[in-house]
Amino acid sequence: MDVTSQNFIPLSELALDDDNLQEALKQLSGRLAAGRTASVTELPEFDQLRIEARDIKNHVLEHLDLYLGAFEQQVEKHGGTVHWASSEEDARQIVLNLCRSVNAKRVTKSKSMVTEEINLVPFLESHGLETVETDLGEYIIQLRGEKPSHIVVPAVHLSKEQVSETFFEHHRKFGFNEKNTDRGALVAEARHVLREKFVAADVGISGANFLVAETGTIVLVTNEGNAELTTALPNTHIVVTGIEKIVPTLEDVSTFVRILARSALGADISAYTSFITGPKRDGDLDGPENFHVVLVDNGRSEMLGGDFQDMLRCIRCSACLNHCPVYLSVGGHAYGSVYSGPMGAVLTPQLATLDATKHLANASSLCGRCESVCPVMIPLPQLLRQWRDKESEQKLNPAGMRWGLRLWAWLGQQPAVYRLITSIANQVLNRWPEQANGFIQKLPALAGAWTLSRDLRRPEQGTFSQQYRKAGGKRV
Amino acid sequence: MSKLSIMAAIRQRLHVAPEDQTRQRAIVSRMTRHRANTRPAIGVLDGIARLEQFVHSATRKGAIVSQVNDIAAAATTILKVLPVGSHICLTSAATETGIKLPVDLIEPWNPKTSVDNSLSTCFCGIAESGSLVVRSDTGNSLSLNFLSDRHFVLIPERDILDSMESVWAKVREQGGMPRDLTFVSGPSSTGDIEMRMETGAHGPRELHILMLAGDL
Numbered sequence: 001m002d003v004t005s006q007n008f009i010p011l012s013e014l015a016l017d018d019d020n021l022q023e024a025l026k027q028l029s030g031r032l033a034a035g036r037t038a039s040v041t042e043l044p045e046f047d048q049l050r051i052e053a054r055d056i057k058n059h060v061l062e063h064l065d066l067y068l069g070a071f072e073q074q075v076e077k078h079g080g081t082v083h084w085a086s087s088e089e090d091a092r093q094i095v096l097n098l099c100r101s102v103n104a105k106r107v108t109k110s111k112s113m114v115t116e117e118i119n120l121v122p123f124l125e126s127h128g129l130e131t132v133e134t135d136l137g138e139y140i141i142q143l144r145g146e147k148p149s150h151i152v153v154p155a156v157h158l159s160k161e162q163v164s165e166t167f168f169e170h171h172r173k174f175g176f177n178e179k180n181t182d183r184g185a186l187v188a189e190a191r192h193v194l195r196e197k198f199v200a201a202d203v204g205i206s207g208a209n210f211l212v213a214e215t216g217t218i219v220l221v222t223n224e225g226n227a228e229l230t231t232a233l234p235n236t237h238i239v240v241t242g243i244e245k246i247v248p249t250l251e252d253v254s255t256f257v258r259i260l261a262r263s264a265l266g267a268d269i270s271a272y273t274s275f276i277t278g279p280k281r282d283g284d285l286d287g288p289e290n291f292h293v294v295l296v297d298n299g300r301s302e303m304l305g306g307d308f309q310d311m312l313r314c315i316r317c318s319a320c321l322n323h324c325p326v327y328l329s330v331g332g333h334a335y336g337s338v339y340s341g342p343m344g345a346v347l348t349p350q351l352a353t354l355d356a357t358k359h360l361a362n363a364s365s366l367c368g369r370c371e372s373v374c375p376v377m378i379p380l381p382q383l384l385r386q387w388r389d390k391e392s393e394q395k396l397n398p399a400g401m402r403w404g405l406r407l408w409a410w411l412g413q414q415p416a417v418y419r420l421i422t423s424i425a426n427q428v429l430n431r432w433p434e435q436a437n438g439f440i441q442k443l444p445a446l447a448g449a450w451t452l453s454r455d456l457r458r459p460e461q462g463t464f465s466q467q468y469r470k471a472g473g474k475r476v
Numbered sequence: 477m478s479k480l481s482i483m484a485a486i487r488q489r490l491h492v493a494p495e496d497q498t499r500q501r502a503i504v505s506r507m508t509r510h511r512a513n514t515r516p517a518i519g520v521l522d523g524i525a526r527l528e529q530f531v532h533s534a535t536r537k538g539a540i541v542s543q544v545n546d547i548a549a550a551a552t553t554i555l556k557v558l559p560v561g562s563h564i565c566l567t568s569a570a571t572e573t574g575i576k577l578p579v580d581l582i583e584p585w586n587p588k589t590s591v592d593n594s595l596s597t598c599f600c601g602i603a604e605s606g607s608l609v610v611r612s613d614t615g616n617s618l619s620l621n622f623l624s625d626r627h628f629v630l631i632p633e634r635d636i637l638d639s640m641e642s643v644w645a646k647v648r649e650q651g652g653m654p655r656d657l658t659f660v661s662g663p664s665s666t667g668d669i670e671m672r673m674e675t676g677a678h679g680p681r682e683l684h685i686l687m688l689a690g691d692l
Binding site: 024027028031032043044045048049052056059062063064065066067068069070078083084085086090134135136137140153154155156158159160163183184186187188190191194195198199213214215217223224225226228229232233243248249250251252254255257258265267268269270271272273274275276277278279280281283284285286287295297301302304305306 | 478479481482483485486487489490491492494499500502503506507510511512513514516517518533537567585587588590605607612613614615616617618619621622623639640641644647652653654655656657658659660661662663664665666667668669670671672674676677678679680
């Protein structure tokens with residue numbers, strides 16, 4: 001996967017100065033995170049559902065080869081075809097070949113993070129296929145030549161004025177000569193332009209939120225209805241999805257339907273949840289003649305049985321982004337990957353290289369909000385720590401930092417020395433000249449980085465151990 | 477061959493052998509038992525409470541629910557809502573219900589064609605989430621459910637089931653999954669511009685649910 005995560009630090013600085021973005025991020029936390037809390041509070045069984053969802057995914061991952069085999073068998077039984085792609089190159093080529101096999105010229109696509117991961121749309125366009133994103137957010141960023149900044153609301157970083165400018169520039173050829181700044185009018189404009197695209201498309205490409213092994217069904221969750229028009233109107237439907245999306249049965253997928261929209265948007269269910277099983281059948285009024293599923297590995301099988309297997313439970317709900325103090329400060333583009341926030345910081349190094357993405361795991365205070373809201377209970381802070389360990393093991397961080405950590409670890413194992421040093425530090429800080437109202441305003445050397453943008457609270461008189469003894473506490 | 481190499485990679489990472497029959501038995505048992513996981517209390521309601529949950533949940537999502545006594549009353553409700561000069565397209569399943577609408581208001585169905593208003597039937601409803609379960613088959617067209625501005629759906633009260641689990645039982649009873657089955661929960665909407673919800677993204681701007689006390 002192509003990433004620009006090397007630039008995390010300068011991109012974050014830009015993001016912090018971007019007023020539009022900062023306003024959008026405020027809305028994100030105010031709406032999605034608050035919405036989640038409200039909808040979860042309404043459902044007393046929510047935590048039980050999370051436990052079950054985690055267990056279903058764990059069971060699937062332990063039997064992934066067999067469930068994939070069962071899923072393929074069912075798809076074929078209904079007249080569809082399953083294709084297997086080890087890498088993103090394979091996946092792109094398979095989709096292109098399928099489009100060519102039906103002489104396609106026009107392609108519509110509904111939202112899919114896997115197609116972003118494999119950079120499918122630019123590839124198809126470079127081979128002469130008009131490929132139109134039909135999810136409103138994806139459509140807006142496609143017109144602007146940008147990447148998604150959020151996995152559920154990809155254009156969240158834009159204001160309606162920016163959308164208005166973009167539509168004005170691109171929609172004049174469809175007869176829209178006036179600048180709309182009303183959100184409803186902008187939505188109506190996109191609806192009008194895209195309706196023609198839906199009807200004219202030769203191929204529709206979608207992702208899948210879930211794959212049901214029992215029936216060979218793919219499940220799509222949307223609010224707009226674009227996935228249904230993308231998959232039902234063209235003569236060929238191609239599903240591009242990851243091998244980890246399997247759930248065993250329709251009963252199991254029901255558990256995920258109950259937690260997905262609540263975690264993502266604070267809604268109990270999305271406007272549309274579609275269950276698609278194979279191509280058009282005899283006598284059906286509509287539906288595609290050809291139905292293909294491209295199962296993409298692209299680094300996923302390597303995560304099985306290892307330190308990062310838990311990440312394969314992820315259902316891309318975005319709750320961890322919406323609750324992350326880092327994501328909510330710098331937005332998605334700073335991560336330099338189509339996957340951002342805590343889930344992106346764990347997944348991106350796996351899909352790219354650790355060397356190029358090492359900043360991501362470090363950009364976290366490990367506060368744990370992500371884990372506490374994750375509907376499949378992924379221990380995200382633990383996984384971030386594991387990437388930090390690997391960074392040190394592979395000597396990708398500066399030597400000074402590794403020595404510092406080693407010194408700190410050694411110190412932690414020498415209680416007498418540790419007590420001595422903290423006692424000295426305590427006295428020095430208490431007598432520090434540059435302080436006011438109990439706050440230290442400036443410190444030298446390494447500690448200067450802290451006081452550059454913040455004040456440090458002056459410590460209590462005496463370390464914890466000293467105070468404990470003074471209060472009559474005993475060593476046990 | 478990609479399939480073989482992906483399968484081999486998975487088995488190697490999981491330290492399992494393809495010939496291990498215990499694992500195969502475990503997945504077959506899981507897929508044939510159809511054991512339900514936890515169903516929330518709002519998904520196991522019966523009688524009046526179930527109908528109330530359906531109306532409450534659908535209304536909250538922006539659907540307009542009308543409870544009518546019979547098919548004649550359903551027709552009256554539709555005519556009240558239809559704007560003057562506007563036409564309505566019926567799926568063949570809707571026509572077969574015998575609903576009487578003035579002939580000059582009826583527009584014929586054509587594949588992939590946008591219409592102002594459409595009327596269809598549905599497979600069943602889900603009280604828990606206030607959803608309609610629509611299918612694409614020989615009698616109902618998925619495109620009609622999505623290419624109309626105002627979508628009317630007829631549903632007899634007794635077809636409102638408690639939860640998704642009951643939908644799956646009904647699906648299996650009737651021979652398995654159709655090509656397409658969609659839970660429709662409210663009108664089409666998007667929050668993609670500044671996170672404010674706007675209706676009528678790509679599908680219907682209005683969803684009217686006509687709940688019939690009797691049978692169709």
